[in-house]
Amino acid sequence: MHIDKSYQEIFVANKKWVERKNNENPDFFSHLATEQNPDYLYIGCSDSRVHANEIMGLEPGQVFVHRNIANMVVNTDLNALSVINYGVEYLSVKYIIVCGHYNCGGIKAAMQPRDMGILNPWLRNVRDVYRLHEKELDAIEDPSDRYNRLVEINVYEQCLNVIKTAEVQKSYLEKGYPRVAGWVYDLNEGVLIDLKIDFEKELNRIRKIYDLTKGK
Ligand code: CO
Numbered sequence: 001m002h003i004d005k006s007y008q009e010i011f012v013a014n015k016k017w018v019e020r021k022n023n024e025n026p027d028f029f030s031h032l033a034t035e036q037n038p039d040y041l042y043i044g045c046s047d048s049r050v051h052a053n054e055i056m057g058l059e060p061g062q063v064f065v066h067r068n069i070a071n072m073v074v075n076t077d078l079n080a081l082s083v084i085n086y087g088v089e090y091l092s093v094k095y096i097i098v099c100g101h102y103n104c105g106g107i108k109a110a111m112q113p114r115d116m117g118i119l120n121p122w123l124r125n126v127r128d129v130y131r132l133h134e135k136e137l138d139a140i141e142d143p144s145d146r147y148n149r150l151v152e153i154n155v156y157e158q159c160l161n162v163i164k165t166a167e168v169q170k171s172y173l174e175k176g177y178p179r180v181a182g183w184v185y186d187l188n189e190g191v192l193i194d195l196k197i198d199f200e201k202e203l204n205r206i207r208k209i210y211d212l213t214k215g216k
Contacts, residue, residue, distance in 0.1 A: 070106030
């Protein structure tokens with residue numbers, strides 16, 4: 001079977017990769033094994049076509065990664081919140097990036113009103129983003145433009161969700177990092193687009209209601 005062959009090829013490819021890395025730098029693995037010191041926490045979509053290190057041109061050890069369907073930061077998701085906590089408090093990352101992408105299946109599914117079974121509660125979070133920005137989105141006539149815009153707006157809302165966390169607010173006020181950035185990856189061109197979210201402005205706005213820097 002074709003899949004069995006390609007499964008075995010993974011281990012062959014891995015051996016070649018180890019050889020190549022050792023040839024380039026004999027200390028590569030021993031250095032990486034001792035510690036990680038990434039400046040970036042990347043929160044992206046699980047989509048197989050969007051690979052954090054590759055699109056950012058970064059090597060192992062340079063980016064801490066969390067991925068899920070539609071790059072969501074959900075308040076009750078212990079997985080994402082643990083990654084953010086560890087990234088901020090133990091790795092002292094300088095940037096937290098939420099990266100969405102055009103042609104995102106998760107966003108597309110959320111735009112279709114139908115029962116998706118176990119995916120319903122997850123997609124609800126994207127549908128809530130749609131409802132928050134319903135006026136702007138419904139004014140866009142072309143369905144693919146509306147879909148692309150929801151990808152961008154969703155990134156923006158997930159950045160706000162990152163800013164709503166106590167560790168991000170406290171760390172930024174005490175140390176000046178991390179900053180939060182929103183990106184979209186354009187699959188058609190391979191290009192990363194910075195949505196240029198004004199972090200300071202959004203932080204101040206969020207703190208009016210969600211200030212978690214006091215107490216405890
Ligand atoms: Co996606």
